[in-house]
Amino acid sequence: MSETNLAHANLEFQQQVAASSQPAEEQRRSPEAQAEVERIGEANTYLLLDRDTKLFDWLDDQRDAKLCGYITSATGSGLLKSCQLYRTQYVKRRGTLLEIPATVIYAEIDQHGGPTDLYCSIMEEIGHPLAHVGTLRDLRARAWGTLKGYGVKILIIGNADYLTLEAFNELIDVFIKMRIPVILVGTYYLGDNILERKSHPYVRVHDSFLESYEFPNLTKKEIIEVVDDWEEKFLLENRRLNLTQIDSAISYLEDKSKGLIEPLYDLLRKIAILKIDESNFKLNQHDLIQRFGRRKEPRVKFDRKG
Structure with missing residues (x-):
């Protein structure tokens, strides 16, 4: 190959390399x-649809009657977003903090939702600067004091399928000792499997969440x-x-x-x-x-x- 042809071949190869280095989307569009x-x-x-308004009415009834319960739906139904919208009807934010009073608290649980994870999620939602500081005893005392100080009247827990038995018992204690109704939110697995477990430790959980609501498709x-x-x-x-x-x-x-x-x-x-x-x-x-x-x-x- 002559030097001229070799130079042309090298130039063409460099152009191809340059084109291939561009993002694929830029080449397509x-x-x-x-x-x-x-x-x-x-x-x-x-x-927001009629199904959301009906859910909000049910939540209002649970709050007023101080009754715990649970809401279930299929994955991808939009239930978690609906619960977030319910919270925004009652609570305003100023930066990362909730304004007082915050009558509705909605917190989502991450996987392996033990008691510490539960209280951290609640405190994060409120915007507390010490949401992750201290032992479980410290977090519990801080969370309970904050719920009381903010005038919370209903506590809604999203992704409740992830909660451990110990975390369920923490929520039951919140209701018994503070009279704040707790609403669990999850998939059908929550209602059909977790809350229906026959083992003795889950009897207390089952009997504490007797009210239910199914969020429709x-x-x-x-x-x-x-x-x-x-x-x-x-x-x-x-x-x-x-x-x-x-x-x-x-x-x-x-x-x-x-x-x-x-x-x-x-x-x-x-x-x-x-x-x-x-x-x-x-x-x-x-x-x-x-x-x-x-x-x-x-x-x-x-x-x-x-």
């Missing part, structure tokens, strides 16, 4: 399209409301999908999400990005199945069985 895709990918919302009418709301919030007017005007598309979304709002939002993001990349893609049931047929459906019934 224009900067404007990529910016739109990233914005849609970060879309995070929740639409979305109806077809609610799916239409959610889709319209999502498109209005996150899609530019000239990029609206108008999915609610396509019966077969709504049927597909209903079937593929099984009425769960989080999988529904996942599908909406994916479809919207697909339309950016392939503007001629047809939004009908047949083509959606062809494109997303490998996507699994939520195991709602599996949740129910545990």
